[in-house]
Amino acid sequence: MALAHKIVSEAAIDFYRRRARVARHEQTRSSPPDASYVMELGSHHLLDNALEALESTAPLQANSVRLRHLIDLSYEDVAQRLNITVGAARTNVSLGLKKLATLMDLPGTGEGES
Template sequence: MNRRSPRVAQTGPSLPLDFEAFLTQWHQPFLRLALQSLTSTAAAEQAVLHAAALIYCHWDRLLAETSPALAALDILDDVLAGRPRNRTVSPLQAALDDLESRSPIQARCVRLRHLANLSYENVASTLNIELGAAKAHTWAGLRHLSTQLELHQTGTTL
């Protein structure tokens, strides 16, 4: 009688526990950020997996950083920059792109707080800034986005 073991065979080396914990914590925020600009859920999932592989390759270096999460976000941003984006740019995406070019810190605070759904405390610790600065940059970024979206609705440009 040939019975299969109920255990699943492990196909590769086990990952360091700190990396597994990091990936568990950041998978959903990374996926939400990727979904914002990529063409499909499958493309976003693929981008996050690619970023995770790169993060793993540089894990020891990232752990030496002041904010490993910020370094990992930079890797995700690089991966996303190399992927095809939505063909039709929404007014929100256009406003976020404009904010990114004018104030990258405000754009990153807005993306982390409202797209990745992180708390202000997590935004501050991820970006290695004070809590008050995270709130102020997010507020200023949202104000810029609001202005841009209002201008878009009226057909006005700056």
């Protein structure tokens, strides 16, 4: 049962991720894309690799981040889909985002520094 839930969850995530990317980036072009388009795709590749790494170490955090930020669900909906509390959903999203930033070598927010 858990395997079926995971398969369906991943299929839904993939569907909505693909749909969101197409909606954001689909434009009719009279000429082929230039090199900047290829560079933009590279930035998504970095995120995808970081999400895969997070999935292998903290799958609940990875799923929480995907549902909250890629599918744009509320924390309540994330909690319901993952069968956790709203507080746990918020915590998992926050921790997942911090780990993703580390995995992608992004600079910190600078909180606490002067």
